[in-house]
Amino acid sequence: xxxxxxxxxxxxxxxxxxxxxxxxxxxxxxxxxxxxxxxxxxxxxxxxxxxxxxxxxxxxxxxxxxxxxxxxxxxxxxxxxxxxxxxxxxxxxxxxxxxxxxxxxxxxxxxxxxxxxxxxxxxxxxxxxxxxxxxxxxxxxxxxxxxxxxxxxxxxxxxxxxxxxxxxxxxxxxxxxxxxxxxxxxxxxxxxxxxxxxxxxxxxxxxxxxxxxxxxxxxxxxxxxxxxxxxxxxxxxxxxxxxxxxxxxxxxxxxxxxxxxxxxxxxxxxxxxxxxxxxxxxxxxxxxxxxxxxxxxxxxxxxxxxxxxxxxxxxxxxxxxxxxxxxxxxxxxxxxxxxxxxxxxxxxxxxxxxxxxxxxxxxxxxxxxxxxxxxxxxxxxxxxxxxxxxxxxxxxxxxxxxxxxxxxxxxxxxxxxxxxxxxxxxxxxxxxxxxxxxxxxxxxxxxxxxxxxxxxxxxxxxxxxxxxxxxxxxxx
Numbered sequence: 205x206x207x208x209x210x211x212x213x214x215x216x217x218x219x220x221x222x223x224x225x226x227x228x229x230x231x232x233x234x235x236x237x238x239x240x241x242x243x244x245x246x247x248x249x250x251x252x253x254x255x256x257x258x259x260x261x262x263x264x265x266x267x268x269x270x271x272x273x274x275x276x277x278x279x280x281x282x283x284x285x286x287x288x289x290x291x292x293x294x295x296x297x298x299x300x301x302x303x304x305x306x307x308x309x310x311x312x313x314x315x316x317x318x319x320x321x322x323x324x325x326x327x328x329x330x331x332x333x334x335x336x337x338x339x340x341x342x343x344x345x346x347x348x349x350x351x352x353x354x355x356x357x358x359x360x361x362x363x364x365x366x367x368x369x370x371x372x373x374x375x376x377x378x379x380x381x382x383x384x385x386x387x388x389x390x391x392x393x394x395x396x397x398x399x400x401x402x403x404x405x406x407x408x409x410x411x412x413x414x415x416x417x418x419x420x421x422x423x424x425x426x427x428x429x430x431x432x433x434x435x436x437x438x439x440x441x442x443x444x445x446x447x448x449x450x451x452x453x454x455x456x457x458x459x460x461x462x463x464x465x466x467x468x469x470x471x472x473x474x475x476x477x478x479x480x481x482x483x484x485x486x487x488x489x490x491x492x493x494x495x496x497x498x499x500x501x502x503x504x505x506x507x508x509x510x511x512x513x514x515x516x517x518x519x520x521x522x523x524x525x526x527x528x529x530x531x532x533x534x535x536x537x538x539x540x541x542x543x544x545x546x547x548x549x550x551x552x553x554x555x556x557x558x559x560x561x562x563x564x565x566x567x568x569x570x571x572x573x574x575x576x577x578x579x580x581x582x583x584x585x586x587x588x589x590x591x592x593x594x595x596x597x598x599x600x601x602x603x604x605x606x607x608x609x610x611x612x613x614x615x616x617x618x619x620x621x622x623x624x625x626x627x628x629x630x631x632x633x634x635x636x637x638x639x640x641x642x643x644x645x646x647x648x649x650x651x652x653x654x655x656x657x658x659x660x661x662x663x664x665x666x667x668x669x670x671x672x673x674x675x676x677x678x679x680x
Contacts, residue, residue, distance in 0.1 A: 215398050216331055216342055218391045220349045223324045225384025226288060227353030229295055229377035232361035235513045236373055238488050244370050245303055250630040253488040254433040257623020260484055261440050262314045262426055265616035268609045271322030277411050279403020280323040281395060287320030292381035299374035311426035315419050330398050354517035362510035437620040444617040451610050454603060462600060468674050469598040473614045476591045478660055480618030482549050486513055489626040493646045497639060500570035512573045519581035527585055538594045539671045545586030546661040552579035553654035560647035566639030598675055
């Protein structure tokens with residue numbers, strides 16, 4: 205379906221709206237879940253970060269499966285609708301969760317996200333003919349839906365949790381999904397002519413039943429794994445090792461420049477993994493630093509530690525048009541942008557050297573958080589937004605699905621590693637630290653992370669000329 209007369213047709217806005225509300229619910233939950241486990245469920249901060257690491261791994265590790273169901277089993281529209289319903293119910297159940305049920309609620313988020321996440325973008329791609337420039341505008345606006353939804357959620361859910369309670373914060377996430385589903389049902393006729401191959405045929409109740417059964421079984425299995433992070437981590441390592449091994453096997457079946465480009469893609473995936481480890485810290489270790497070592501007061505208002513994550517989507521929404529303006533005026537290759545992004549991320553964590561070395565009471569200014577988020581989130585725009593495109597450009601077209609899966613496997617692996625690193629900031633059980641000791645542990649870990657990422661950045665800058673030559677397309 206082409207869009208020569210209308211840049212963004214009406215069906216796009218139906219998909220945009222449900223994506224907005226889905227991201228509102230997800231980021232609203234993600235912003236508060238780590239502190240929820242410590243303050244409401246009674247878990248230690250270390251255990252909470254381990255759980256969050258596994259949760260992130262599972263949330264992103266199975267998106268490909270939902271995309272496959274949307275393409276080949278139910279159709280994208282039915283699959284995303286089912287995923288949104290499961291997400292809505294899961295957020296609502298989190299509001300009433302107990303220690304006996306909380307992992308089933310969280311597992312519902314994993315299952316719902318897997319079914320939902322890949323299918324809106326799949327539908328949007330069907331709205332435009334091949335080569336239609338409207339697709340670029342549509343995907344830009346789609347990405348904006350993600351960040352505006354995140355911006356609204358991270359602004360309001362911490363305040364709701366602080367003033368009305370954790371349960372109401374989760375209920376608001378569910379209400380957002382309900383609003384998105386109602387809008388989708390009312391306007392679904394606009395999507396009548398937009399479908400994946402499986403969606404063009406009548407609904408098969410047998411296939412739908414099998415998807416429901418598979419979702420229910422997956423929910424139970426994931427709930428048990430979330431409750432046992434060590435076992436879950438081993439599973440993640442095995443899955444990632446298998447996926448990366450298969451990717452390398454495919455690479456070595458190729459020859460010449462094609463093989464070299466695949467191996468460079470693998471290198472970029474590893475660098476993407478390093479970034480994703482940093483990407484998870486704001487909702488875990490950085491948040492616990494804010495809880496214990498920052499007395500954030502602005503115009504008499506005490507800022508909840510979960511509120512600082514609002515800075516991430518704020519920076520992304522603010523910097524996106526600025527970077528787009530710069531891209532139009534200053535040419536830089538994807539590799540150069542990737543190098544700049546990694547450097548900015550290293551600066552974000554190396555900044556903690558200053559409050560660590562000029563502090564004698566253990567509390568730091570809240571203004572270090574906006575500064576850290578500025579560098580981290582701007583780096584995110586240069587890495588996360590471009591990384592998958594770079595890797596896809598390096599690999600042969602017939603392996604595009606494999607490439608996307610490997611990129612998300614990097615994020616899957618980053619989950620448990622980020623949880624482990626976050627756990628290093630916590631003292632052993634029953635060992636109480638002074639505020640100053642706690643600050644030195646947090647900042648020490650962050651500074652070490654910064655040095656590691658800076659070293660990777662230096663290696664990337666040194667290899668940039670060679671990488672640019674490798675990633676350049678053949679003249680033929």
